[in-house]
Amino acid sequence: xxxxxxxxxxxxxxxxxxxxxxxxxxxxxxxxxxxxxxxxxxxxxxxxxxxxxxxxxxxxxxxxxxxxxxxxxxxxxxxxxxxxxxxxxxxxxxxxxxxxxxxxxxxxxxxxxxx
Amino acid sequence: xxxxxxxxxxxxxxxxxxxxxxxxxxxxxxxxxxxxxxxxxxxxxxxxxxxxxxxxxxxxxxxxxxxxxxxxxxxxxxxxxxxxxxxxxxxxxxxxxxxxxxxxxxxxx
Numbered sequence: 336x337x338x339x340x341x342x343x344x345x346x347x348x349x350x351x352x353x354x355x356x357x358x359x360x361x362x363x364x365x366x367x368x369x370x371x372x373x374x375x376x377x378x379x380x381x382x383x384x385x386x387x388x389x390x391x392x393x394x395x396x397x398x399x400x401x402x403x404x405x406x407x408x409x410x411x412x413x414x415x416x417x418x419x420x421x422x423x424x425x426x427x428x429x430x431x432x433x434x435x436x437x438x439x440x441x442x443x444x445x446x447x448x449x450x
Numbered sequence: 451x452x453x454x455x456x457x458x459x460x461x462x463x464x465x466x467x468x469x470x471x472x473x474x475x476x477x478x479x480x481x482x483x484x485x486x487x488x489x490x491x492x493x494x495x496x497x498x499x500x501x502x503x504x505x506x507x508x509x510x511x512x513x514x515x516x517x518x519x520x521x522x523x524x525x526x527x528x529x530x531x532x533x534x535x536x537x538x539x540x541x542x543x544x545x546x547x548x549x550x551x552x553x554x555x556x557x558x559x
Contacts, residue, residue: 341492369547378551379493379537428492435545436480436500441492 337363339431341442349450350421356414356445358429365431368412369439370404373426385412419449452476454550456538461556462528470523470536470553478543484512484523485537487552493537496523525555533557 338361346354358368370382383399385391385406393399401423403415412431416423426446430439453475462468474482481500485493499505499514499521511524523536535552542548 379549381547381549384546426490436498436541438483438495438498439547440495441485444492 337431337433337438337440339365339429339440339442341429341445343445344443345446345448347448347450348419351418352449354416354419354447356416356427356429356447358412358414358431358442360410360431360433360440363431363433364409365412365433366409366435367432368406369430369432370402370412370414371428371430373428373444375426379428382414416447419447421449423447424449452540452542452548454538454540454548456536456550456553458551459554459556461558462525464528464530464557464559466528467524467526468528468555470525470538470555472521472523472538472550474519474521474538474540474548474550476540476542476548479516480541480543480545482512482514482521483539483541483547484521485539487535487537489534496536528557530557530559 340359342357371379382397383391383393385404387409391404406412428444430441432439456472484496487493497512504513509526514521535554537552538550539547
């Protein structure tokens, strides 16, 4: 089945640090990748959608300068949380979709803790 | 506006059957997905329905009625490991996934 690898699984770092999270589709070409954030006991919240080779589309309220997304190839997207602060601590999950329509396949998520 | 409704929480007994309902209102429709999410983990894909009817996959089945904007996920022979949140999501005309808030399913022995 479709496999999406997300790395790292856990990040603990100091306030002001920038953190990069990678999302790779291992056995299919992901024309579209999605980045979500989920706070404890809350729903998934879509942050942005990215298509390979083009700029990401951000959801309302998500700061594009703070959450930098790069989707340089059909198998790799990265999310960089710039100058992270404690309020950015959350569970970040990527997903990838190949064909349309088709399911999104999720990575295992990255738990980000900013001290 | 676009909207997905599903119950917040359900409780069922090990070995029993449970049906989780989902109603949707979207701009156009290109199918409905069900995902399972265990606490602290990412969602995993369970099923996709685009035509009316019942799709069976082992202990799990998913049903769709496009005319009613309605779907359900049926779980049979419940096991303790089925305790999780179940997310309903509809694909709209722009192929955007509209997510429900999820149904937390609690299985009791």
